[in-house]
Amino acid sequence: MELRHLRYMIAIAEELHFTRAAERLGIAQPPLSQQIKQLETEVGTPLFHRSARAVTLTEAGHAFLPHARDAVDEADRAIAAAQRAARGDMGHLRVGFTSSASFNPLVPGIVRRFGELYPDVTMDLAEQATSQLLDALRDERLDVAFLRATAGERDGLDTVELPAEELWVALPSRHPLATHKRIDLLQLAGEAFVLYPRANGRLLYDTMISACANAGFSPRIAQEAPQMASTVHLVAAGVGVALVPASMCQLHASGVTYVRIAGDVPRAQLWLAWPAHVRLSAAAHNLVALVRQDLGPLRRRLPARDGT
Template identity: 50%
Template structure:
């Protein structure tokens, strides 16, 4: 039994006439009669009573008609669901992001647009350091990640730079430079830097070192911070100063002020990364919104 047999049967049931049903279906009346007869033979049930005016459903035929409509409806629903999945309108998308990216308005905006455009897609969010996130993409545990770019990524991972933002200095409120609106990087040459280490912070760590080198000094590293937001807490504790992306200035900690940093070419960069061979339409949809 095929779905077309059910459609033929229902056409006759609704028209109550083989000739009219054949016209509706666009086939000849004899082939239609043969298909219905073959269906009755397969079921070993009489579905229609042939009358002078056409055909009437038997009791068994009426029951079969209800079930046939349900089967065809389920089949149509399955087709629509498959097409939605193929277009990336449904499915499960696993997105990871660094702790600092969570404060970036472009990140929240991207996630919001995806939820608005594809409300039927399931979205799960995960936070970790850039290195851990990129490893998770390579392992197939996450689909897309928003990271501080890393210079070398696995061949299976595609990383592309997406956004950047200016840098600020987090200072203790009692610091001599705290009264200034803008601070030149070279003025921090004698300060103790509280930064997220290279293995957790991606290229941001190296970019800060390169900018300092361009100003003729190497940063003095103090207590490392596991995350950018915790670096601000360490600054409040008087353990040094920290260079942070602008988005981190939303983190308000008593005893800390943020001042714009004047540093040629120094920007906090964000990148999007996913698996190169990922055929998922839902991943493509997310990336297209970016």
């Protein structure tokens, strides 16, 4: 039994006239009659009473008709679902992001906009360290990830470079430098530092160490914190000072003041990445396309804390 047989039967049942049904279906009447006879042979009983004056449904035809309609409707829904999935209008998307990326307005903004454009795509969001995100991408446990990775770590990945953020200094609010608009990194040479571990993210760690080295000193590391948010909380506890991406300034922790860096300001780079050897799903392709489309406006949304 083929779907066309069901469509033919439904048209005749609605028209109760073979010629009108044939015109509606765009076929000749004799082939239509032949197809209905084939259907009746397969069903094992007539579906229509035929006479010179009228066509009516048999009892078997009345029983068959709603199921035929259900089958055709379900087939149409299946075709529509397949076409929507092929366009990325529905499906499943696994997105990873680093803890610092979750504070960056770019990332939640992209996720929110994607959800508005593609409400039938289910998104699984996973917050992990960059090192874990890299493993998950290569093991195909994630489709895409927002991360901060070195050039070597990005081998085997396709990427979109997102706007880099300035690093700011997070200071205990009672620190003598907390009242300054900007400070030179060299002024922190004698301070204890709270750092994000290199094992969790090489790029961010190396950027911070290099910034201090370029300023003329090597930071004294008092404590490492597994997440950027916990870094800020340790600063609030007076454990030390920290360098944080500008978006972390949204974390208004009591006892912490954020101050801009003077001179050659170090920047934290963010990437959208996905495995180069894997063909992107339609939903993931749409997310990447959205990021590329919005990249210009996104660059202009980075926070400016003091209006400069």
